[in-house]
Amino acid sequence: MRWEHEGGLRVEAARMRDALPVLALHRDVLAEQDWFITLSEEFTAGLDDVGERIRRYAAAENCLFLVARLPRVQVAGFLVVHGGQLSRMRHTGKLEVMVAKGQRGRGIGRALLAACVEWAEASPVVMKLGLSVFASNARAIALYEELGFEKEGRRPREYRMADGTYRDDLLLYRFTPSSS
Numbered sequence: 653m654r655w656e657h658e659g660g661l662r663v664e665a666a667r668m669r670d671a672l673p674v675l676a677l678h679r680d681v682l683a684e685q686d687w688f689i690t691l692s693e694e695f696t697a698g699l700d701d702v703g704e705r706i707r708r709y710a711a712a713e714n715c716l717f718l719v720a721r722l723p724r725v726q727v728a729g730f731l732v733v734h735g736g737q738l739s740r741m742r743h744t745g746k747l748e749v750m751v752a753k754g755q756r757g758r759g760i761g762r763a764l765l766a767a768c769v770e771w772a773e774a775s776p777v778v779m780k781l782g783l784s785v786f787a788s789n790a791r792a793i794a795l796y797e798e799l800g801f802e803k804e805g806r807r808p809r810e811y812r813m814a815d816g817t818y819r820d821d822l823l824l825y826r827f828t829p830s831s832s
């Protein structure tokens with residue numbers, strides 16, 4: 653599994669040696685506080701957890717762990733699909749994607765998502781990708797919709813921010829293959 657793009661951008665399955673840069677990137681993105689519900693101090697995953705997830709997801713039919721690389725950047729972004737564990741949910745995968753702040757807006761997120769969609773379209777198991785995003789995250793939503801994701805629902809005031817304001821949660825999905 654490997655996708656090559658212009659400018660040396662490469663998307664491929666994560667390897668064990670990616671655990672440290674993936675963890676660092678994840679911590680950095682959470683520290684921005686704008687995109688995910690988990691606060692930095694609530695994020696408890698360590699290096700072993702990330703390594704274990706990379707190993708487990710490589711072996712699971714309905715899970716995916718992709719990294720995006722640039723010529724001098726081991727991990728510029730990553731995407732994870734958490735496949736459903738219960739037998740009635742094995743056909744579903746919940747998606748999460750993040751790109752390093754300094755690398756955004758140059759096609760990395762799109763490349764990761766396109767690779768994920770291609771993987772899911774070819775998968776004999778995964779029939780539905782889903783995700784949850786702050787309704788205020790216009791950049792991410794525009795990208796998901798370009799890749800064929802549709803709105804599934806909206807949970808008003810699902811999250812309460814430290815400043816007392818609320819965020820709606822937007823649920824998006826994409827059937828794979830898209831026709832079934």
Ligand SMILES: CC(C)(COP(=O)(O)OP(=O)(O)OC[C@H]1O[C@@H](n2cnc3c(N)ncnc32)[C@H](O)[C@@H]1OP(=O)(O)O)[C@@H](O)C(=O)NCCC(=O)NCCS
Pocket residue numbers: 681687749750751752755756757758759760761762763783784785786789790791792794795
């Ligand atoms: C959302 C995210 C993954 C997108 O990745 P990216 O590498 O920045 O996106 P790309 O460069 O591939 O851009 C793809 C599309 O995003 C949108 N986009 C990118 N930069 C944008 C900007 N500055 N303003 C508005 N839209 C923008 C455009 O629709 C763009 O399409 P185009 O190439 O036709 O212009 C990335 O910005 C990110 O990690 N954000 C923080 C974490 C996050 O929000 N994750 C998703 C939470 S569910």
